Amino acid sequence: MCGTCGCAAPTTIALEQRVLEKNDLLAERNREWFARRHILAVNLMSSPGSGKTTLLERTVRAMAERAPVFVIEGDQATGLDSGRIRAAGARALQINTGAGCHLDAAMVARGLRELDPPEGSLLFVENVGNLVCPALFDLGESARVVVASVTEGADKPLKYPHMFRCADLLLLNKVDLLPHLDVDLAAFERAAASVRPGLVPLPVSATRGDGLESWYGWLRARAPRSSAPGEVRGGLLAQPGMRAVHRG
């Protein structure tokens, strides 16, 4: 109804509100929560089949001596991935999105309430395998890591620029398969740099172990420093053996 005279003419209300504002506010809340607990939260994104879960299995085994590791697994269906992650030694929560193609900040917030990772933890969010939709949804993560694999071809950054543009780190997985493939790595590097200048792929093989020390080093370098001077505390920066290995 018209606000002036009460007639039935339509009234225009200016909103100028971001469509994803609610998600972004929830993401900011997650980010503050991570900061208070000195948790490094990594949003892992890729196409289906790039090797995210295999990478996580190895990462869990390698990092669990340094910090409690938690994983939120996003898939449209099944609890297969969370089962693999638990077997590797981390606490894991499976979120099945049904028809949904991405995780959002509210789903991650619910996952955090359930997992309740303690101070100094390392949290991975394995997003739904999809190079399109997850790029648009801030989860409150500390860093976004995009995993591509050599079998996907060199042109993926050009075809899915939103995803590669938002990457803080780009892992190029399955390099153990390179002898069997005709893929132009230099073209992949050029494609990545053209959508995000300075983005240099880190070649890894989650099955054979190539490059993983660099990946672990990247994670350790980003661990929030939680200790007051002189205070000894666990967490990513602690030396191996300083705390019990977490098994969930």
Place this chain on the structure above:
Amino acid sequence: MHELAIAESIVETVGGRCGDARVTRVLLSVGKLSGVVPDAIRFCFDLAAAGTPVAGARLDIEEPDGWARCRSCGGEFGVDDLILLCPCGSADVEVRGGESLTIRSVEVT
């Protein structure tokens, strides 16, 4: 198909701001670099609006062009995609427009 989640978010936001008033028109701004497909939003909007005060509302979408500024030469130029390269050859480019995903206004009766 993140457009369904986005359409649901639009309907929820508009409903939250307009209370019980019947919404007859929603004006969106979906920039050409936003990563969102206007036709897919249109397709999902009626589904998301069904059974809410937004049901039946007309959806109009502005699609502002993308533009960027080069940090090397200071030039500004239009961009149609995220393969960012200034005509001067520099890739050190900052997107300044075309990324909007905003509910600009609504009409209610």
